[in-house]
Every structure is written in structure tokens, then in C-alpha cells.
Amino acid sequence: MNYYPHKQNWMAIRATDTSGALARAYKERLSGFTVTSRQEKHITLKEGGTFVEFVSCSYLGLETHPALIEAASAALTTGGLHLSCSPNVMRPIYLPQLEALMGDIYEGCGVSVFTSTSSVHLGVLPLLGSDLLKAYPIRKRVRWLIEKTAHASMQVLRGVLKQFGEVSRVDAGDPESMNETLKHCINHKETPVLLIDGVGSISGLVPIAELAQELDRAGGYVYVDDAHGISITGHHGAGYAFSAVGHKLPSNMILAGSLSKAFGGSGGFVVVADPCDIETIKTLANPLIFGHSIMLPMLAANVAAAQIHLGREMNRLQHRLWANVSLIDSVTGHRLINAGIPSPLRGAMFESEEAGLKAARILRDYQILVFPVFYPIIPKGKAMIRFAISSTHSERDLRQLGAALSDINDAGLWNVDGPLDSN
Known part of the structure; x- marks a missing residue:
């Protein structure tokens, strides 16, 4: 049945063009996480397991x-x-x-x-x-x-x-x-x-x-x-x-x-x-x-x-954030989206939704939770994984992410040239 007999509105067009990639991510628990507790950037999920999250946009950790x-x-x-x-x-x-x-x-x-x-x-x-x-x-x-x-x-x-x-x-x-x-x-x-x-x-x-x-x-x-x-x-x-x-x-x-x-x-x-x-x-x-x-x-x-x-602590929090951003750029060879610019957000683009889902699975195997992104946020058919870096991520957290991205690169899922340095 045609529910839009006249000109389609933007929501109808979006619904028509959206694939099932996000629904698959939910079903496989690659997104839509239910959190029961947290300790800094480490969260425990309802179904069990503790993970490092690169999802929250609280870049300075002030919420705790x-x-x-x-x-x-x-x-x-x-x-x-x-x-x-x-x-x-x-x-x-x-x-x-x-x-x-x-x-x-x-x-x-x-x-x-x-x-x-x-x-x-x-x-x-x-x-x-x-x-x-x-x-x-x-x-x-x-x-x-x-x-x-x-x-x-x-x-x-x-x-x-x-x-x-x-x-x-x-x-x-x-x-x-x-x-x-x-x-x-x-x-x-x-x-x-x-x-x-x-x-x-x-x-x-x-x-x-x-x-x-x-x-x-x-x-x-x-x-x-x-x-x-x-x-x-x-x-x-x-x-x-x-x-x-x-x-x-x-x-x-x-x-x-x-x-x-x-x-x-x-x-x-x-x-x-x-x-x-x-x-x-x-x-x-x-x-x-x-x-x-x-x-x-x-x-x-x-x-x-x-x-x-308005106090002195702000400079310390900002300094730690940018030190962490610099470290993730270093261990990923400056190959992430936004690398080298003063933004706490980084990303990896994938040529297909399937490649993005596979990458998210590898990250989860590394006990890392991320934000997988599909249309309409990015062009149809592609996928991106976004990483939100925080001042409260530890060096171990960031190097763990670098190691996972290195595996994703080695698997041919992420099109970057040369090896990544996760050491």
C-alpha cells in the first residue's frame, strides 16, 4: 500500500533509503547497550561483561x-x-x-x-x-x-x-x-x-x-x-x-x-x-x-x-584530554578521520555496511564499545565507526583501541595504507 500518494516528506524518504544495518547492530549488541554500572570509561552491561567505551561525549569526565x-x-x-x-x-x-x-x-x-x-x-x-x-x-x-x-x-x-x-x-x-x-x-x-x-x-x-x-x-x-x-x-x-x-x-x-x-x-x-x-x-x-x-x-x-x-582544575582536564587525543593519533598513524585537529572525535570509514559491522565485532572482541554509524548520518551503503576520546581514558584504553584497529586494518576491512603502530 502506498502511504505517501503525493510528494514524499523527508522522513518517508529517509525510511525508504535506510537499510537494516543499524537494526543488525542492535540485534548483535554492537550498539544500543544497556549499562548497569560504570567506573570511569569502563562500563558493565546488563548481559554481562565489562568494556571500555568510546561512545560518551562527556570529553572531560566531569559527569563523575x-x-x-x-x-x-x-x-x-x-x-x-x-x-x-x-x-x-x-x-x-x-x-x-x-x-x-x-x-x-x-x-x-x-x-x-x-x-x-x-x-x-x-x-x-x-x-x-x-x-x-x-x-x-x-x-x-x-x-x-x-x-x-x-x-x-x-x-x-x-x-x-x-x-x-x-x-x-x-x-x-x-x-x-x-x-x-x-x-x-x-x-x-x-x-x-x-x-x-x-x-x-x-x-x-x-x-x-x-x-x-x-x-x-x-x-x-x-x-x-x-x-x-x-x-x-x-x-x-x-x-x-x-x-x-x-x-x-x-x-x-x-x-x-x-x-x-x-x-x-x-x-x-x-x-x-x-x-x-x-x-x-x-x-x-x-x-x-x-x-x-x-x-x-x-x-x-x-x-x-x-x-x-571558572577554577584552576579546568586547564588540567583540558590538557589531559588533548594528550589523549594526541596519543590516539600517534598509535593509529594519524589515519583516523579528524586526525591532527583539535577535536575529541575520531572516526574510521568503511566502504560497506558489512565491513563496518565486522569491524565493530572485532572491537567488541577487544572489549571495546563504539558508535557504529550508517545512513542517513553518512552516505548510503557506507559505514563509519566514531570514537569519542575523553580525558578519563587511560593510556592502556587508548593502546587497546589502537591494537584493535590494527587488526581491523590487517583484515582488509579498513582502507588505510601501511601498518598501524599500536605499541
Whole structure:
């Protein structure tokens, strides 16, 4: 039966084009793990066995930091689990504390906290497109430029964004194409807004400062989702995007960040150039009006994490992360995706889904759990295995991964030249 008699929507197309590779990975317990306990990067699964995981995006290991656990426990005792109402009606004491601390990290900017980075997108972008953020005026109309590698949480909003202006997918790595697009916006008196990741989940780093200047010349804005870049670098762990612009947010940039990855807690936040726009965000952003605050224990943990970011310990955590990233590059001969760049994410690409599944099996035999990736994250028919490196991985963990990848290479599954050094 044809359930889509007219033009197929994007979800129907995705469902049609998706193979059974991910379902096989679940069935073979190569993904979809059920964790019963953990000790740093070593996790025990429900079906038994203890493994080293390279899956979690908590790149600094702060989610197990005693200060965060103590703060969460205290909040649970004094306030329970949740204040289930809009933060505009009743807000936990930790929320203004957190926003003040985030204001210290992003000095001179305005910061507002949401329950997730996706909620930031859903709340802030319609305000921007409606010309309600006074520091970011829109001319005749907005033209959304969604970078082709931007996170799915922004891609999926195309239908919402079309209520405010036309939407185009662009390749920010193609200067000629970008120039033509921006010229079109100038000629038609459109305000271009580029939606892009800072540190891509698989695509490396983006030249944020250069893009901000390029959009500024066209009278437009850059909206950066730096979820993977927060905490791992920058003064006070401000992140990749903020450090790339000299720790001073350009007047034509909005930064969306995550509290749920390297930051160590849970939630998302937005950083705007003019603190005056925060009142508009807090009173008009849909997720803040019709949603709720982050649950109390996690909100308190966020406060503890922010205090760590502002202290001396942050430099040590960042240094250990980058030492581990350097080590994995060394033992794999700089042949992984993203090798040599300041990103905690590495990957190995495979020419077929079957090869990727076989590689994941070998890794599991080495007591290593990873993230196997298939379409629609990467092109149809191919596979990739992503490795998230953390400051809490031991040297033994990393060399164990190097040895497994060497076996995968020797088996002819991974097309890299020459032997890998796992010693």
C-alpha cells in the first residue's frame, strides 16, 4: 500500500533509503547497550561483561566528578526531583546562579539556559527570524542558510523556519557557492542567517571567525551550534567557537551550547552579543514559556560544573584530554578521520555496511564499545565507526583501541595504507 500518494516528506524518504544495518547492530549488541554500572570509561552491561567505551561525549569526565555528584545529591534532598512548571512562574534557586556563572564564562554577553540545545534552536531562531532580537535586526526578510553538515536538530526545523523566510542548504566549504548565495541575498535585500556547527560530530572544525566576517559583509548573521566544542578548549572552557573569535562574541553571531557533553551536566544555553536581548528570549521563547526548568539535581550539578570551569582544575582536564587525543593519533598513524585537529572525535570509514559491522565485532572482541554509524548520518551503503576520546581514558584504553584497529586494518576491512603502530 502506498502511504505517501503525493510528494514524499523527508522522513518517508529517509525510511525508504535506510537499510537494516543499524537494526543488525542492535540485534548483535554492537550498539544500543544497556549499562548497569560504570567506573570511569569502563562500563558493565546488563548481559554481562565489562568494556571500555568510546561512545560518551562527556570529553572531560566531569559527569563523575565528586563536586557534581555532591551538588546533585544535596539538591535532591532539599528540593526533590523537579519544579514542574515554567521557569517564568517558579524557578529553582540554581537557575539564576547558573546563568550568572555562565555570564562570567562568556563575559560581556547575555546567557539564557534551556533544557537542551535543541530547545535553544526551537526557541531562539523564530525570535531571530521575526526581527524580535533587537541586536540582530532583519532587513526586508530573512534567508536561512543551513550548512549541509549542520546538526540534525537544526536541519529538522526547516519547516518551522520557512514560516519566517526562505530556507537554503549550503556548503560553507565551497567559497564560490557561498559568494553567489550571499550576493543573491544582498541583491534581494534579504538578511542571510547561516546555521552551522562549530565542532562537527564527524566533520571536524569550522572556520568560525572567517564565516562571521563573510556574513557580516553581507549584512547577515552566524548561528553556531557548538555543542561538541563547549568546555574542551578556550578560557574557562568557553569552547571552540568562542575562542575562535578571540573570546569576544561578534555582534553578528549567536552561540548555542550544550551542558550535556563535556560540560558534565544537562541542558543547553544560548549566548547573545547584547544582554538586553535576554529579556526577550526569556519572555517569548516557546520552550521557556511552555516548558520547564532542568530537573533540580542536574541543575545543581550544572552550577558545580560551571564553578569548576571558572577554577584552576579546568586547564588540567583540558590538557589531559588533548594528550589523549594526541596519543590516539600517534598509535593509529594519524589515519583516523579528524586526525591532527583539535577535536575529541575520531572516526574510521568503511566502504560497506558489512565491513563496518565486522569491524565493530572485532572491537567488541577487544572489549571495546563504539558508535557504529550508517545512513542517513553518512552516505548510503557506507559505514563509519566514531570514537569519542575523553580525558578519563587511560593510556592502556587508548593502546587497546589502537591494537584493535590494527587488526581491523590487517583484515582488509579498513582502507588505510601501511601498518598501524599500536605499541
